[in-house]
Amino acid sequence: MKKRLVYILLFLHLALVGYGQVREISLNSDNPSIRWEIKPQSDLPYSGQEIAQPNFRMKDPVRGIVPGVVFAAYVEQGLVPDPNFADNIYRVDERLFNRSFWYRTSFRLPVDYKKGQRVWIHFDNTNRYADFFCNGVKLSGVAGATRDVSGHMLRSKFDITDLVRVGQENAIAVLITDADQKKTRTAKEPFGVTASPTYLAAAGWDWMPYVPGRLAGITGNVSLRFTGDVSMEDPWMRSDLESNEFAYLDFSTDLRNAGDQPKEITLEGIIKPGDIRFSKKIRVAPHSIQKVYITRNEVKEFLIKQPLLWWPNGYGEPNLYSCSLTAKIGDEISDQKEFQFGIRKYEYHYVRNKAGWPVLNFYINGKKIYLKGGNWGMSEYLLRCQGEEYGLKIKLHKDMNYNMIRLWTGSITDDAFYDYCDRNGMMVWDDFWLYVAYNDVANDDDFKANALDKVKRLRNHASIAIWCGANETRPKPELDNYLRAIVASEDHNDRLYKSSSNQDGLSGSGWWGNQPPRHHFETSGSNLAWNDPPYPYSSDNGYGLRTEIGTATFPNYESIVKFIPNDKLWPLPTDEQLKSEDDNVWNRHFFGKEAANASPIQYKNAVNKQYGESTDLSAFAEKAQYLNLEVMKGMYEAWNDKLWDDAAGMLIWMSQSAYPSFVWQTYDYYYDATGAYWGAKKACEPVHVQWNASNNSVKVINTSLKSLDSVWVSAQIFDMDGQEIKKYGLQTSATVRSNVAKEVFRLNFDGEQGATALSDLHFIKLTLKDRKGALLSENFYWRNGRKELDYTSLTSLPKAKLEFDYKKEAGTEGIMLRIVNRGKSVSFGNRLRLVDAATNERILPLMISDNYFTLMPGEEKFVRLTESHAKQLKNAKLLWKQYGHAEKETLKLKNIF
Structure with a gap:
């Protein structure tokens, strides 16, 4: 008990860190002094005023999670079976959650609270409707009203100064009412017409299940904030580039005077780096909001010479500036805020393709940007992704060489997501x-209010x-x-507003x-595409800017066994089951009828025909990774091939997993990278060499801002025995300008059935090196010259000696692994894993420079394990699996650091 008290006091000390009078205390459930409780409204025959009395006690409540949703709280307490596993979530009685719930907690003011300070309570997000009470008083709306706050993107802020009690318990109660539509899974009405603005996948999609309660809850951070009478709201530092050598800044904020008297405010700010200081005096009337502008006409330092620009991943550093603000009444600090912003300039041009149709091209800081990335449907299907976990997801996207994430239907409402995108140079395509x-x-009106708050809340994010x-x-x-008007008025049209995600300069959606x-x-x-007339597609136009294109993606076997019951693991469903069966656990994880767009029959047959029939799930899942890799890499490389000759970018559907499933992912729900991850990572390199499976063209793709002078490009062809067949190899020197795709040669396989014939199945290895011999890019393909896509003979390769x-x-x-093929046979498909030596649990994500790679006899390869694993490598094992052979331990990594 004593240790817990020390921990609570330490937490409160950290939570109260601030300047002067301005402090903030988290009321999230991870604060050990805060306990949220949940109970259905129907089980509490009391008014909000009664429930929000400090002496009120809920009988047998469920421990709440804030931020979070009602259903996830029941999951956390073990009151419903694990919804990740089997078809458990489909067996939950949704009627138990599709109703209104009370949230309740209590808090005490800090011991050094000074009378006269204003106390504000902030709710970042609530879904779908919310009514707020404190110490027996209704905070929101008017007496007798319900559903006062409507929508999942609205921030709610209440002045509770006159309600809080010093030295005593203070109570907060929030009534959360679920969305009106689709009260049962089988209801026919579409979720979204009445429900929006909300998390539109909450009632199920073809990649995540129907969630009981449809993600109703307090879904954002909750905090107490202490200020003077005047507080700042929605500060915004807008930047504009005259050129990349000169940037202009303009600042604005709202000042809210909650007091009964007019206030003379001194607003002060410091921008770093650069130590740019500015100030302005403003008079704010009582009980009013005053808009304040500070321009470069008032502060000459708002013209910044040689600014540090924010660049997307692969084009430069994502430099950020910080702005610290203080609002003073005399010598007293009334409010303080700090935020980050980036100096950059987005531009957009429509370029006609060969068919005369417009293609949307993105520019940043005067440079044309080729978009490479993916769609997020949700961060996690029960909204259990918070804080630093966003950093992990964004880091994985950066590692895949992506530069954009599309938020499908505006599915993320957490500021942390945007913070990590800013830091990692990840552009965001943000839907409503x-x-x-x-x-x-x-x-x-509800939709408009949420949209306005979204733009004002997020516009500082570069x-x-x-x-x-x-x-x-x-x-x-x-x-x-x-929407067009608020982007103009509240974001100065610094970002394009576009009505549709797949039309008007875009090339449609799919296939999937x-x-x-x-x-x-x-x-x-x-x-x-739904264009009239139809959008024109061919081999040399129609690629354009594609915001959705995807494929089914089997996870690794080690992940599948975490969510498919043992007795259902094998055999896979039949074609008829995949086509029409509902009540099948594979279908419930979207390998079947519910994800028909992913063509599960086609996927299963492709694995079996291209790599051979399997005798168990482990073998099938292994073979699937090479299909994943080849398909994903091929999609991106087909768009690379048409770089600026029609193609302006591609975003896959989808790049991350919200639920354990078999579709549309690169890494899976557990952060295990599938073959698709490595295909995307390779194809999206800023400097990349690739082969065209249709016409044998070899191109260097340079989407960086640096020219490649006198680089060497080579193609080596190897047979199944690992012997190089030099007749078919080529090498040349080339200069490849910035931001272009350049063909360097075409492979010629004519006569491959002659005297110097290749084996039917053979390998293509491409390398790109600078003039000093440093490796810039390498690529590897397997090809069957006689029977296209037949890779079944790969299983006949002998066990290699690595x-x-x-x-x-x-x-x-970081750790650098050196791997050498000491044997005489090709070591195809080498997969590395890290596991804890004591538990054999996977160490995930595996942040490694390459995987699923192939080594010819005598070939040496260096693979880097990043610093992400420093703590985990205190007692780890490195496992190696060659395609078609048993996995084995190679190294023990113990107390390296």
């Missing part, structure tokens, strides 16, 4: 909450690259015009089923 054929909502009205449709005119690389090189086809050693990298917490 409309989708497909449903471009209307039940209450326009990462936001575009605002988009709707997924695969356009908002109805009234909403469309409103696996296709071999040749298919993508030979056709740009999409099955969802030698492993490692050394710690000086000055870092």
